[in-house]
Structures are given as C-alpha cells and as structure tokens.
Amino acid sequence: MALGGNPIFNGKNFRGATQAPPVPQAYGHNNFGQNQFGQPAYGQGRAPGQVMDAQSGWMSQQQNMSNDQLQQMYHRPAAGPSETGRMTFDDVIVKTAICLAAVAAGAAVTLVVALPLASLLMIVGALGGFVLALVNTFKKQPSPALILAYAALEGLFLGGLTRILDGMYPGVGLQAVIGTLSVFAVTLVLFKSGKVRATPKAMRFFMIATIGYAVFALINMVMMWTGAVDSPFGLRTSMEIAGIPLGVFIGLLAIGLAAFSLIMDFTSIEAGVRSGAPERFSWTAAFGLTVTLVWLYVEIIRLLAILRGDD
Incomplete structure (x- = not known):
C-alpha cells in the first residue's frame, strides 16, 4: 500500500506531489528557450511585441534598482513549503x-x-x-x-x-x-x-x-x-x-x-x-x-x- 500502508492513503500517493520550484535565476542566465520566469521565449506562445514588452519592463525595473537591492533579491532564501502550497x-x-x-x-x-x-x-x-x-x-x-x-x-x-x-x-x-x-x-x-x-x-x-x-x-x-x-x-x-x-x-x-x-x-x-x-x-x-x-x-x-x- 502507498505511503505507510493505511488504506485511506492507498491509491492516492499524494497525486501532484512535486519538488519545490527552482528559484528564478538572474537575467542573462536562463535556460535556452525560456526566460528567467520559465515562460516561453520569443515565438513560443506569445506575440513578439508581448515578449519584448515583458522583457523590457523587467530590464527597466532592474535598471532602477541599486546593486544592494538586486543582491538582496537574488540571495533571498528559497520559499518554504507553506509559501509554495505544499503540505506541512x-x-x-x-x-x-x-x-x-x-x-x-x-x-x-x-x-x-x-x-x-x-x-x-x-x-x-x-x-x-x-x-x-x-x-x-x-x-x-x-x-x-x-x-x-x-x-x-x-x-x-x-x-x-x-x-x-x-x-x-x-x-x-x-x-x-x-x-x-x-x-x-x-x-x-x-x-x-x-x-x-x-x-x-x-x-x-x-x-x-x-x-x-x-x-x-x-x-x-x-x-x-x-x-x-x-x-x-x-x-x-x-x-x-x-x-x-x-x-x-x-x-x-x-x-x-x-x-x-x-x-x-x-x-x-x-x-x-x-x-x-x-x-x-x-x-x-x-x-x-x-x-x-x-x-x-x-x-x-x-x-x-x-x-x-x-x-
């Protein structure tokens, strides 16, 4: 039986259980074909203008931040189970x-x-x-x-x-x-x-x-x-x-x-x-x-x- 043998949990296996999502990386270090939020890049599901607008907005937001603010943002601890919708x-x-x-x-x-x-x-x-x-x-x-x-x-x-x-x-x-x-x-x-x-x-x-x-x-x-x-x-x-x-x-x-x-x-x-x-x-x-x-x-x-x- 699943997860300890209790019949109540049998067949469920806590469906949908996954590991916590990765922390977004800094702009310029994303995987091929994806932007820093894991969303489709240019030509993958959105109009070109929409993608460029989103990236431009993010880049302009980064430019308005100080180096200290950027460092604090990228060095924040990963979200815990309660913040990512996981059971605790x-x-x-x-x-x-x-x-x-x-x-x-x-x-x-x-x-x-x-x-x-x-x-x-x-x-x-x-x-x-x-x-x-x-x-x-x-x-x-x-x-x-x-x-x-x-x-x-x-x-x-x-x-x-x-x-x-x-x-x-x-x-x-x-x-x-x-x-x-x-x-x-x-x-x-x-x-x-x-x-x-x-x-x-x-x-x-x-x-x-x-x-x-x-x-x-x-x-x-x-x-x-x-x-x-x-x-x-x-x-x-x-x-x-x-x-x-x-x-x-x-x-x-x-x-x-x-x-x-x-x-x-x-x-x-x-x-x-x-x-x-x-x-x-x-x-x-x-x-x-x-x-x-x-x-x-x-x-x-x-x-x-x-x-x-x-x-």
Whole structure:
C-alpha cells in the first residue's frame, strides 16, 4: 500500500506531489528557450511585441534598482513549503483539530436531546459515517466538505454511544476520552523516537490481524441481530477464557491494531510532507487520523464497559 500502508492513503500517493520550484535565476542566465520566469521565449506562445514588452519592463525595473537591492533579491532564501502550497505538519495539525471539533459538535447534539432521539441520531451517524468514510477513502482528491460531514456524523454516533454506555456505567465516557488521548500521545512519542515503525513485516501482521478481527466482528453482529446470543456485547461477553470475558482479549487486540494504525497514519503524513505533497492533501491526512481516533475511542469505551459489566 502507498505511503505507510493505511488504506485511506492507498491509491492516492499524494497525486501532484512535486519538488519545490527552482528559484528564478538572474537575467542573462536562463535556460535556452525560456526566460528567467520559465515562460516561453520569443515565438513560443506569445506575440513578439508581448515578449519584448515583458522583457523590457523587467530590464527597466532592474535598471532602477541599486546593486544592494538586486543582491538582496537574488540571495533571498528559497520559499518554504507553506509559501509554495505544499503540505506541512502545521497544516495537518490545524485540519485535524477542525475535524475533531466537528466530531465534538456532533457529539454535543446527542448529549442535549432526549435519549430516544439521541439513540436515533446514533444510528444515523453510524450509517452515514460509514458511507462517507467509504466515499472519502476512494476519492482521488480530498473534499473538505465531505470530510467534515463525516466527522460530524461520527460525532453523532460517538455521542449517542457514550450517552448510552455512560448511563449504564457512569464515568466510562470520560475514561474513554482520557484513554484515547493517552494512547495517541504514547504512540506519537514512540513514533517520533523511532522505536516503533510501520515495517513491512509489522504491516503484514497488521493486515492479517485486522482481517481476522473484521471477520469476528461481522459474525458477532450477525449472531446478535439474529438472537443467537442475547448478551449485550454478543460473543464478547457470552464467552469466557479462564473466567475472563472474550471481549477483554478482543478489545486489547483491537486497541493495539488501532494504535498501530496511528503509526501508519504518522508514516503516511511524514512521507507526504517530505515528498512535497500539495497542501490540499493535509485534509486527507486529517481524515485518516480522525478515522483512526474514532475507531480507537470505540474500542476503548467498549472494553471499559465490558470490564465494568463483569464486576
């Protein structure tokens, strides 16, 4: 997969990424067939009078400058990523914060309405968020509007889920928020230190484990819908290993997978910044982080609820 293996970045490769453009050279040192701005020279796309006028204007402007001014102009540092429309880490941070704010806004709605309406909004958010997650994943170019709409819908889902579980087990909502932030911070520190990387071997294990987890989740959901198991969390709480609910082991595995998905997100973002990806792909990076954080939060709050229910 492209850029770290995260499916969200797969197939995009940060299209349009190029190196920063060269600094214009002084007049008289341009390449053959081009002027100092990289534009066509005489007879290549413009009328002769237009080219000569442009060159004459530039030459007259140079003549009006002092030697010091010319030296300062030609010795200016090259434009950085932000000046050339390239993605930067700051762009990703800002846009991720905007996405998380949309998630928080959606969650706030479910916390102030009646519980039956909050439950309905939770279902709408889950279904709508799933659809928009697929749309944003397979779009070649990022759409800020669709990404923010996804974040708001996921906020409805998380808010409704939190309200229901927090009503059953008071305090799990706050604990899940703290747990999510803690895992994110630890994962980021480990990635920055170089101790954890998305190596090809680790990514193969991640894909195998994720497919296995997805198959289990699908079977569990079908059994709950058909009434084959009547436990609140299906097989997660109806089966035990050495007296410990199966959901505890599954939950720890899922949290580990979500944490490694963060590592792949960081790898993809780092690769995008280094390759000079266009600034618009910072929305793709923010979307990837938002998806992973939503997944991580769901797994943590479910694990906490299973542990509290087993008391």
